[in-house]
Amino acid sequence: MKLPGVSEFSWRDVATEARLLLIGIPVFLWTMIPIYHMFLFAISPKEDAFSGKLWPDHPTLHNFEIVFKQQHYFLRDFYVQFWNSTLIAAAVGALTLFIATAAAFSISRLKVPGGRMVLNLALFTYFIPAAFLAVPMYRTMGNYGLLNNHWSLILAMVTIASPYAIWVLKQASDKLPVELDEAAVMDGATTLQIFRLVYLPLMMPSLVAIGTYAVLLAWNEYLYAFLLLSNDREITLPVALGNFLAADDSPWELLMTTGFIYALPPAAVYYAFRRYMVGGLTAGAVKS
Amino acid sequence: MAITLSGDQSMPAPPLSSRLTPAQVWGIVLLAPYLLVFLAFVVYPVCYGLWLARAPSNYVALYHDPIFARAAINTLIFLVIGINIKMLIALFLSGFFAQQRTWIKWLSVIFILPWAVPSIPTILSVRFMLNPEWGVINHLIFSFTGDDGPNWLNDPTVALAMAIGVHIWKSLPFWTLILITGRLAIAHDLFEAAEVDGASWWQKFRYITWPSMQTLYVTCTLLSMIWTLGDFNSVYLLTGGGPADLTHVLATLGIRYLRLDQLSLAMASIVCAMPFVLPLVYFMMKRLSR
Numbered sequence: 001m002k003l004p005g006v007s008e009f010s011w012r013d014v015a016t017e018a019r020l021l022l023i024g025i026p027v028f029l030w031t032m033i034p035i036y037h038m039f040l041f042a043i044s045p046k047e048d049a050f051s052g053k054l055w056p057d058h059p060t061l062h063n064f065e066i067v068f069k070q071q072h073y074f075l076r077d078f079y080v081q082f083w084n085s086t087l088i089a090a091a092v093g094a095l096t097l098f099i100a101t102a103a104a105f106s107i108s109r110l111k112v113p114g115g116r117m118v119l120n121l122a123l124f125t126y127f128i129p130a131a132f133l134a135v136p137m138y139r140t141m142g143n144y145g146l147l148n149n150h151w152s153l154i155l156a157m158v159t160i161a162s163p164y165a166i167w168v169l170k171q172a173s174d175k176l177p178v179e180l181d182e183a184a185v186m187d188g189a190t191t192l193q194i195f196r197l198v199y200l201p202l203m204m205p206s207l208v209a210i211g212t213y214a215v216l217l218a219w220n221e222y223l224y225a226f227l228l229l230s231n232d233r234e235i236t237l238p239v240a241l242g243n244f245l246a247a248d249d250s251p252w253e254l255l256m257t258t259g260f261i262y263a264l265p266p267a268a269v270y271y272a273f274r275r276y277m278v279g280g281l282t283a284g285a286v287k288s
Numbered sequence: 289m290a291i292t293l294s295g296d297q298s299m300p301a302p303p304l305s306s307r308l309t310p311a312q313v314w315g316i317v318l319l320a321p322y323l324l325v326f327l328a329f330v331v332y333p334v335c336y337g338l339w340l341a342r343a344p345s346n347y348v349a350l351y352h353d354p355i356f357a358r359a360a361i362n363t364l365i366f367l368v369i370g371i372n373i374k375m376l377i378a379l380f381l382s383g384f385f386a387q388q389r390t391w392i393k394w395l396s397v398i399f400i401l402p403w404a405v406p407s408i409p410t411i412l413s414v415r416f417m418l419n420p421e422w423g424v425i426n427h428l429i430f431s432f433t434g435d436d437g438p439n440w441l442n443d444p445t446v447a448l449a450m451a452i453g454v455h456i457w458k459s460l461p462f463w464t465l466i467l468i469t470g471r472l473a474i475a476h477d478l479f480e481a482a483e484v485d486g487a488s489w490w491q492k493f494r495y496i497t498w499p500s501m502q503t504l505y506v507t508c509t510l511l512s513m514i515w516t517l518g519d520f521n522s523v524y525l526l527t528g529g530g531p532a533d534l535t536h537v538l539a540t541l542g543i544r545y546l547r548l549d550q551l552s553l554a555m556a557s558i559v560c561a562m563p564f565v566l567p568l569v570y571f572m573m574k575r576l577s578r
Binding site: 023024028030031032033034035037038041050054098099100102103105106107110111112113118120121122125129131132133134135136137138139140144155156158159162166190195216219220222223227242245252255256258259260262266270271274 | 310311312314315316318319321322323325326328329330332333334336337340381384387389391392395397398399400401402404405406407408409410411412413414416417422423424426427428431457461514515517518519520521524525538539540542543545546551554555558561565568569572573576
């Protein structure tokens, strides 16, 4: 480290910086190109989008206007679908938090008999590839009479999200000192009071991370949504985006505009809660 | 009510509730929601699926289906080549992002974007870039060389490579992030000592970084392999399994059979993957539930 103000020009530093840039620039381009391409389509009139230009001659917000006014055959249920996505993501977040927090409290703090086994079963579910479980899940939802009902997607996503949620929350609650519970019991607190007044406040950072994780998982899900929901007014946004492809002359500029709008909320949520996500999730994802 | 009560009393063991403390009763109550979800949406579907796939004729049919064989090979290529390339890049980039520079910090914020945004719009964006007539890539090739570019997604090998590329694009940030945390956990004075001793870049990696990161690296690779088995989006949204069903992987093949209303074949194809999946899962569970 050099002191600021002491400008000591060194070829070695320049070479290091250049080498880092040589990695940094390709990384930047690699990351941004598909996203920029999507953005480019969203602000281009149809002719410009299809002509392979790197910046449109006449950038416009017209595509957004079409989407927000639902002025296209593929977009006639845009607001309903956006609402469906929101509702399902919120329900999955809330249900996952409830189920996983209760289970983690039970296993980690109350040391319920068989808790260890339940944790292992959850962990096992976590490792079943989601696309493999989708096949029997589709049929099961049919047997339960839930196909084409939002509950099918909500319950399926809760099933997928809760194992990881339980596992992360269990790791986090193991770190809380056991003396806290003991002191609360001494003061005559009931189990539920400990849960509400001691456990939940202390677990807040992990709960935020897990809630965000479940909401994003549900919002981003394509496969399950497209298997379990099919009615135009029941589907979520990603399924609607997939349906664009069914036509030969897909309006790609509108597809990309809708996709861009659809991608904004999760990106915003992710960056808003990044502090919690990075700490809470990476610690749990791979314990070294 | 009276009947069940007398039934309980006739059992040799004392009633369960008398042996449990109130806390344990609460424990069972609080664990019940997850157990219900687990029974209804994991145990029942898995058992039902296995029951559907019980007939040996399914496996004979799979054996004779060339698409299945192709999908199995594609899956192997995806896992063995794709994942290892991805993890090597992630290992390399974790070193890059561990550098203390303001601009690298900002770059790491941008770098996480593919993981933070949903896959469908970005994969479709790549799909259009590769469009032979209208895509920006072939436009650029034409303007530089005057030749028409290749029909990217019409060649099964290229199309599969592109699907692997999309997968890497999407999940590289996550694994890099994990490996960065592993790298930052290494005590810094080791590197300072090595610096004093005049160790080369490679020696520092070989004798300090790698020994402390190899467990994490192997765990990440195996975990990524298991999850990639379920990566439906990268292949389905980019190639749709085509051309001529030659780029399917097991994840998309199961859904293909499902869409063709051949549920027992779909389940059988998944059962065929189990001999590879279960040892990996077992190994991972041993490692994570220590």
